[in-house]
Structure formats: structure tokens, C-alpha cells
Amino acid sequence: MNPTTLPVAVDARDERVFDAVRELLGRQGMxxxxxxxxxxxxxxxxxxxxxxGSKQDLLRRVVQRHVGDASGILxxxxxxxxxxxxxxxxxxDFLEHFNQPHVGQACRLIAADASQFPEEARTLYREGAGALTLHLAExxxxxxxxxxxxxxxxxYMAELLLSMIAGQDFxxxxxxxxxxxxxxxxxxWAEFSVDGFLRAFAPEPAAVPSTNQHRSFS
Incomplete structure (x- = not known):
């Protein structure tokens, strides 16, 4: 994974602003x-x-921070x-994050506002779910x-794994x-989905060299 794709460090002022954005997204959406x-x-x-910069740039920074935290685990x-x-x-960690009430509410509001704010919605997807899928694929x-x-x-493996983890819960x-x-x-559910993924993509067993030898008969 290329470390340059991860967001830069943030200071206390950034944290206050990012926390404000996350809370407001849960109340007001886009x-x-x-x-x-x-x-x-x-x-x-x-x-x-x-x-x-713009509101769109601020949203990008907030989402990059979240994706950076998830990518750090990887x-x-x-x-x-x-x-x-x-x-x-x-x-x-993925399931715990998306089961936080303010996250679920923000996702619902953002989806409802996506047609009205298409550029912002595309930014959130590209820098959020899209970036996480790319990091996971790498x-x-x-x-x-x-x-x-x-x-x-x-x-494909990354998209499948994320779909398995998410299930129908959201x-x-x-x-x-x-x-x-x-x-x-x-x-x-995390154990079930991870074990299913590991079974589906288990490494091919190593080929066993043939031990057949020509036999001589008297």
C-alpha cells in the first residue's frame, strides 16, 4: 500500500473541525x-x-482521515x-464504525441529498468507500x-470481502x-464473513512430486 495515499497528520484544531463536520453530517447531511x-x-x-478551501475539500479531508484510520489497520x-x-x-472495526448512530444517520441523509449535491456525493464516495476498497485491494x-x-x-476480492462484512445489516x-x-x-458475523472469504480464496495446495518409479520385473 502506498503511504502517500494516506492523509497527513492533523492537529487539535483539525480534530475540532472534523468532529464538527461529522456531527453536522449526522444532523443535516449535505x-x-x-x-x-x-x-x-x-x-x-x-x-x-x-x-x-471549499466545503467539498473539507469533506474530502474528513473522509480521508477515516479511511486513513481503517487503512492503518491493514x-x-x-x-x-x-x-x-x-x-x-x-x-x-468496520462494523463497529458503521453501527454508530451518527454514522448511520449521516449515511442516510447523504444518500437522500446525493442528487442535489452530486459533486459532493461523488467526492465522499471516491475518498471514502472507493479509497478504502483500493487500499484493501492493494x-x-x-x-x-x-x-x-x-x-x-x-x-474484485476487496469488493467481495467488504460486501460480505457489511451483509444486509445497513x-x-x-x-x-x-x-x-x-x-x-x-x-x-465478522467471524462468519472472514472465515467464508478465507475458505473461498484458500491457497492452492502445493503439488506433490510424483514418486512413481519404473519397476523392473525379473
Whole structure:
């Protein structure tokens, strides 16, 4: 995974602004304004524009930070030969994040506003889910080269794994249907999806050299 794709470090002021953006996305979706962010973060709108540029650029930075945190798990996992444990940690963190109430609410509001704010919506997807899938694909390709997974299209493998981890839980939340709303249930699903992925892409067994020898008969 190319470290240059990860976001730069942030300071305390960035953290206040990013926290404000995340909270406002959960309340207002794409209708969120820079005025509201400035008020929530306790700074001026001029400071926001001078430090982050446009609202779209600010959203990009916030999403990059989240993807950077998730990708950091993968980078650390590359140092371990325990593939199942690495994927299970990733899956568990993924599910925990998207089961936070403000995250689910933000996703619903953003989806509802996507047609009205298409550029912002595309930015959020490209820098969020799209970037995470790319990072995961790069990690999977490295794992395949180490012989820990059967080599296949790493981008398809990454998309499949994320779909398996997500399951139908987010749709159930969106339609106010009972879902995996506790850590134990999410852990069981993470184990099920990761184990299914590992079975599907288990390395090919090594070929056993033939031991047949010509026999001489007297």
C-alpha cells in the first residue's frame, strides 16, 4: 500500500473541525454549511476557507482521515502472518464504525441529498468507500504474493470481502428492521464473513512430486 495515499497528520484544531463536520453530517447531511461548521467548531468561516478551501475539500479531508484510520489497520496487519486475526480486526472495526448512530444517520441523509449535491456525493464516495476498497485491494495483492491467499483479481476480492462484512445489516438499519445492534452479534458475523472469504480464496495446495518409479520385473 502506498503511504502517500494516506492523509497527513492533523492537529487539535483539525480534530475540532472534523468532529464538527461529522456531527453536522449526522444532523443535516449535505445541507451542512460552512457557517454551521464554523459555529460548531468555534472558529471563523474565513479560517475554514483559508485552511481547507471549499466545503467539498473539507469533506474530502474528513473522509480521508477515516479511511486513513481503517487503512492503518491493514498496514499493521501486513507485519503479521496471522491472516485471520488481521482480517477479523478489520471486519470488527468496520462494523463497529458503521453501527454508530451518527454514522448511520449521516449515511442516510447523504444518500437522500446525493442528487442535489452530486459533486459532493461523488467526492465522499471516491475518498471514502472507493479509497478504502483500493487500499484493501492493494493489501490483498500483497497477501496473495506471500502465498497466504489464492491469487485472483484483488479489486474484485476487496469488493467481495467488504460486501460480505457489511451483509444486509445497513439496509436493515435503514428500514428500521432488527439488526446486529450489539458487539457480540457483530463479532459473530465478522467471524462468519472472514472465515467464508478465507475458505473461498484458500491457497492452492502445493503439488506433490510424483514418486512413481519404473519397476523392473525379473
Amino acid at each position: 445541507q451542512m454549511s460552512m457557517d454551521a461548521v464554523a459555529q460548531q467548531a468555534g472558529c471563523s468561516k474565513q479560517t475554514l476557507y483559508s485552511r481547507y 498496514l499493521r496487519a501486513l507485519r503479521s502472518d496471522d491472516l485471520r486475526a488481521s482480517l477479523l480486526q478489520f471486519a470488527t 493489501w490483498i495483492e500483497t497477501v496473495c504474493r506471500r502465498g497466504l491467499l489464492r491469487h485472483d483479481d484483488p479489486h 439496509d436493515k438499519q435503514r428500514f428500521h428492521t432488527p439488526h446486529r445492534d450489539d458487539a457480540r452479534a457483530r463479532r459473530r
